[in-house]
Amino acid sequence: MDISLNSHEARVFGVLIEKGYTTPDQYPLSLNAATNGCNQKSNRDPQVDFSEAEVRIALQGLRMKGLIGGSMQTGSRVEKYRHNAREILKVGERAIAVLAELLLRGPQTAGEIRTRAKRMRDIPTLEDLAQLLAELEAAGFVREVPGGRATKYKQSLCGTLHPDGEPEPVAPPERPAERLAGARPSPMDAPTASSAPAAPPEELAERVETLEAQVAELQTTVARLVAELGA
Template sequence: MDLPKLDAIDARVLGSLIEKELTTPAYYPLSLNALVNACNQSNNRDPVMSLGEPEVNRALDKLRDRKLAVVISGGENKVFKFRHKATETLELTGPEIALLCVLLLRGPQTPGELRGRTERMHAFADPADVVATLGRLADRPAPLVALQLKQPGTKEARYVELLSGTVESKPVESAPVVRHLSSDTQRMQQLEEDNKSLRADLGKLRADFDAFRKKFE
């Protein structure tokens, strides 16, 4: 299946629909006004946008053409509401749609960031669970995510969604290996680090004391 290519506004609209379904189901599907407000939230969005109804409407038309959204008649009050179809069209599981949602709304992120930011949508057991789910999304015939090369000034590589056409970084060929340390091993490592720090501090104190003593010799 060929992936639908989305621009930044399409991605924001789709991500907002998914988020509201998972976090506030009582108020879902969304009216156009509610969807515009969701797209323009200042929290949980990167970048923050200021979209109007015409822009959101155009994005909805494109998403509907790609079978990623549908409009629902409002019945007697004639208010149309909208919901996404990404789960069905892209054949995603609950954990997968949660990760894709946050990537659509906030751009490239590390597994740790994704775990924290998907908490209200799906509770991942640990970072390894996140990486395993990302791996399934990346290993599909038409990958939905890729792992970026580590960027200058960053400690970890980040994952990026591939539905939008804004990906500039080249993906690496394989996901990182997550190694789990026992609590005893972690404690030993921490003790070794603390011991090194104490030895360094002690050495500095001795040097300062020797310099001070020589002033009176």
């Protein structure tokens, strides 16, 4: 299924899914509640500051794609919105929770996804998560992020929301000889008398004069001690 969302629609869609799981008593969401959910600081990457007008436009776009529906509850003049992810995406509850987590927080490792999605739906093991990711990947909703040291996964509904970054640089493996050479200085690197720069004659003369004065002082001290002991 080919679904393409802009960054505002992706955030709003993720919020509607999340709140349906985490705050069912306050679901479906009003425009104000959806806006607050988009702008909250926890469990969000990137953090945003959407206006209600921007969220309203995103809701209209999602409604046109069939991903959400609106309703007016009895005795209320405020329209409220709920997602249609199960009906449109044709995947299970836990897979929808994984997708929402990736929409809201960007690329993550399997361990991060399992831990963070737990607030919506429990995923008992990493093997269970692997099956969910495979299901979402087969449907075209999730894919692996290229490069990097640890395998990460990202949502595929909005390409501009979390663009792929440059792969992490990986240093080539160090050979044992290079490791030893780096840990132990080579004899060729040790300074030698011939390679040391020669001091100017004036500096040498000053050093000699200082040493001679120190020797003379020591000789005087020794002579005094000998005289005292002899007495």
